Amino acid sequence: MNFKDQPIISMRNFSREMIDHILAAAEKMEPIARGEERSDLLSGKILAVLFFEPSTRTRMSFETAMLRLGGDVLNLGSVDASSIAKGETLADTIRVVDGYVDAIVLRHPKEGAAHLASEFSSVPILNAGDGAGHHPTQTLLDLYTIKRESHLEDLKIALAGDLKYGRTVHSLCYALSLYGAQITLISPKELRMPEEIINDIIAKGAKIKEVDTIEEAIKDVDVLYMTRIQKERFPDPAEYHKVANKLKITAETLKEAKPELKIMHPLPRVNEIDNKVDDTPHACYFKQAFYGVPVRMAVLGLVLGAIE
Ligand code: CP
CATH class of the missing domain: 3.40.50.1370 (Aspartate/ornithine carbamoyltransferase)
Incomplete structure (x- = not known):
């Protein structure tokens, strides 16, 4: 099963086999998630975290997941402190950030935003919630x-x-x-x-x-x-x-x-x-x-x- 470089936008694209494959992989990750084992599986990889809406669990668990696997995280931080506050579009933001990182996690208030972002991104977009759409x-x-x-x-x-x-x-x-x-x-x-x-x-x-x-x-x-x-x-x-x-x-x-x-x-x-x-x-x-x-x-x- 090949997930490499694939965006994760909606559950509508998933078969039962794909889900079972991810759940089996997650089970193997549990000792690392609990800090009982160490891993450098994602050493050298960088994850961008772009949250246009508040979050505790999704943002922090993505960041923890990346850090536990030896990777790095680049967090956009507050939208007000970024160039989005000057009127930069989501498409332009994505076209810039994809040059810095290996994958982008995006939460956005507008339904369809993650799908739109995936059309402008050369790295996988992981939808962390798009309005009343999908998560x-x-x-x-x-x-x-x-x-x-x-x-x-x-x-x-x-x-x-x-x-x-x-x-x-x-x-x-x-x-x-x-x-x-x-x-x-x-x-x-x-x-x-x-x-x-x-x-x-x-x-x-x-x-x-x-x-x-x-x-x-x-x-x-x-x-x-x-x-x-x-x-x-x-x-x-x-x-x-x-x-x-x-x-x-x-x-x-x-x-x-x-x-x-x-x-x-x-x-x-x-x-x-x-x-x-x-x-x-x-x-x-x-x-x-x-x-x-x-x-x-x-x-x-x-x-x-x-x-x-
Ligand atoms: N479950 C969930 O999406 O929580 P957060 O809004 O804190 O990320």
Whole structure:
């Protein structure tokens, strides 16, 4: 399987074989990610980190992945301190930065920005989130978490929260359809999963059910994937206030859950998971954030041609 020099833009381009290949590579990276083994696999390689939106996990786990593999990181830093503040276009920025580095990680508020960047770049673009579009490495780490902490075969999963604007759930749905997962969608009616995504994933093999409350789904599922209602994606703040706080997991909600239920969240959370849930065996979201490191190590190793 050849990932060398390939951009990673959307999960729509991935087959199940490609995903399984990356997850297997990530498993081998885990001891290095934990600092138990050292590696110079990416020695001499430089990764540019261009974030036009805030991030903690994606940015830092890409940087950690590169450093743990002996590579270097060049961070654009604050957009306000770069020439973008003088009006430089994304295309021109990419055409300049690709001369400095071996791969570029890009987060941008506009859907399609990573695809556009890949048309101007001579090095692989890794999409770290493009507006309400896709976030493919998040999906890969989500799948890795499900594989490590639950199971990908015969999976029953509920996705809850902002299913309209949530790029992590859009990407995850495409990938889960390749595994024939039973997916229950839980959201306020204003934040339903877009119809075209539902139709696409049903055509790919997923079984879909839509419900309004977590309580209707909690008894049956192996994984409950919560997401934040994203205030920053609402054109009208009044619309946000109508739906904020509608879905929340508390210890009470979990009384009916299977003992082996895992709760995932791409984070950051606002108040959709009560802190008391953190102390239950169901909480999986901090492990999930760690798994971003081995998964992004695998992706970097593959696109930079250091592993096959
Ligand atoms: N999960 C995720 O994308 O988190 P950050 O916004 O902190 O990168």
